[in-house]
Amino acid sequence: MIRQLTYFLACALLANPVFASLRFRPDGSFKIVQFADLHYAEGETSGCKNMLPAWAAAGPCSDLNTTQFMGEVLDLEKPDVVAMTGDNCIGSSNNTKSQRAWRVPMEERNVPWFSMLGNHDAQGTLDRAGLIRVDMESPLSLTQPGPKGLYGEGNYAHQVFSSDGTKPLFNLFAMDSGAGADSPSGYDWIHPDQVAWFKQENERLGTSIPAILFFHIPVEEYDTAWPFGGACASDECVGVHKEGVSMQGKNVGLFEIASQAGNVKMINIGHDHDNDYCALYKGMQLCYGGGTGYHAYGSVGWPRRSRVLELKEDGTISSFKRLDRFGNYSKIDEEVIWSPTLASAAQHATSK
Template sequence: MTRRIVRTSLQLGSILFIVLCVLLFLDNKIRLLPSAIHNRLPAHHPGLVVTDVTITTCSSLNIFGSCKLDETKWHRIEKDLYLGSALLSKAYLHIERKKEEDLEANDAVVIDLKISRLNPANTQEAQGKESWESRRGGVWIKRSTKWHGSDSSKTITGVDVLFGSDAVDPRPGWQVQEIPLLLDTRADGREARLTVRRGPAAKIDKPTPRINQNGKFKIMQIADLHLSTGLGKCRDALPVDHNGGKCDADPRTLEFVEKMLDEEKPDFCVLSGDQVNGETAPDSQSAIFKIAEILKRRKIPYAAIFGNHDDEGDLDRAGTMAVMQDLPYSLSEAGPIDIDGVGNYVVEILGRGSTAHSALTLYLLDTHSYSPDERQFKGYDWLKPNQIDWFKKTSQGLKKKHKEYTHIHMDLAFIHIPLPEYHNPSGLRVVGNWSERPSAPGFNSGFKDALVEEGVVLVSCGHDHVNDYCVPGTNDKGKPALWMCYGGGVGFGGYGGYYGYHRRIRFFDIDMNEARIHTYKRLEWGATESRLDDQMIIDQGKVVV
């Protein structure tokens, strides 16, 4: 027994001695590393840097062909650079990325990227002093082993793909290349363009919307933009001879939006669905970025909900919201994951000054798309019971806090598809244009009643492009209890033009001093300087008919 213990002790001692020797050896090896390598170790939390860029092509007919590279080394941007327009070919951009901490002494980092038919080193400015490497599609990259870290503006840390001659990138630090990729594609205005980020991925600070010092606050509802990938094609554009009959949908739509932003100077925008025209937007990201860039430049906070066309492109609702949540000035949220739909959330507009109390609460809800039971309820989907329960619980949970506001607090709601009560069963006076039958769901899930019960004074929708009216909704005693409005269609990529109807935008001009709301529309063509159907709908926090 004693011998066994002695033998075991000797074995353990030998193992400990060997381990100690190995540690001392490794320590000496580390201490003997060249100073140049020591200097390359990051002194801060490392980020990703781009070490190479390439494009792969493959045939659609070759079942054994693949546009994929080694996934352990390359990250593929999952967008066909031809957008499906090439009959027999596909092409994808691949990016090699590494963490700073994983870079080795001889690793080169991409510090510049250009699109050109000729070697950029041969330009007059470069005079052959620069070394550029050629890649497919006219891509030229310049790499250096003397990199400056992922926090340097000289280091490329991200490359992405957008489409269209009007492509823009609202993300901080990103810039779209002026020249599209040189691929054998048809000239349909949806050519692929690279967008490049230099330096670290910027943290997006969310703005805090607040009532102005004069007690005023203006909301601009942008309904049914129907933006495309590329310029888009106009539908029902009036007047027919405008701009010599030439009409590209997205430029004309966005020119109107920009004009209204500059003239009306809203404090907040609500994108009330169908921002994307699904069938003409094979790359939804490129379409969304166009409206986001306009709002970013003017530093206007905004929130978005979805319509029935927003997920008909390459992104579903969750993917689209993921894009929108990470954009500057966007307060858009996916909402609770256990509630039906994507985009059920609340935006609080704080009172003037430095108060932390809410003056206005905006409820935004997802009205989904098409009826899940077309045989019994034709047309469109409806708000689900758990959404209505979520709304009521949220509203009731906020009421105590809202009472701390020194003035009258008001609740507003925004949806895309109109409620069945937009048919005006009570026969009350309608203010505005009613040119088509409301495309409300065939099943009434009771959301209007929930809005009334919780004291919401206004709900506004989109969806029906050529309706722009407001109609009162009644309570259980038949008395007007809230206003139900349409935004009016703004986008030239969607239908319009019925009975001489021109695109328009609705505004809600709010005076918190009197708890008063005026609403009106502005036209894209015609009486562009006057307010159409200007009416006071709320006074002292109560519905005015």
């Protein structure tokens, strides 16, 4: 089995070498589209939630509207890779079918993706390991199971290389924040062995290289940076905070380790569909993707959305959200997440 899997992956990489290493384009740009909380289930028989009457009058709405929106975003943005940040599917009668259905927009456009699991993905007919296996069957999938013995499924990293392929310029981490648990929040958490793995892997890949973390359930610091119903308590908040932070069940120090490393510029999550903000806290941007799926809950009148990240070879990260047709495909909340120029200016101001 291992030999067959190795052969399959080797053939996939040889067939399309770009997937062997992510690279900046010749113009020095690299784009990531994040899709959060699709909640894909039974396809055309899974209805949409929290739709305005005028939206419902536009015609039948189902999971197929979700994949249609994904395709529209991909056509508009033409990303280099897609980040699927969990709850990609939800309990269905055939999770293998659901898992294969949500990736069709990327497969039709030859766009690679990497994914992680949320709290709902394994509520159907596949466990977490099975979901990862089905994901990885596509040559376009950059998803990995992660080290054996480590808590969860899908803890891994990818590097984005310079346009000539000679130098890693960004580290992208995917982590499994688990599902439900006997905890105050009712959710699992990123465990100490995962934090230790992240610290070791980040140091191995190089803490001089800017890094971005992706997982599903927010860490406690999201709530600290911007308490629900309160004022932004961080250095800067951009976006909408429409619901409380449903945080991980325990805080075992991932944020502090990432902050101490100095190279982690951004954390991207899903989970709370009605939040789409970024909050700058202790030098790190804590960002939501915003809900993408129509079968997932959302406030009535809240257009579905995706987050787009634009990277530059000098380390600059910019971001915005792209709304669906009910939001006129608007591009909103454009911001610079981090840049060496801004960091240098802040350091200079602090030293005065």
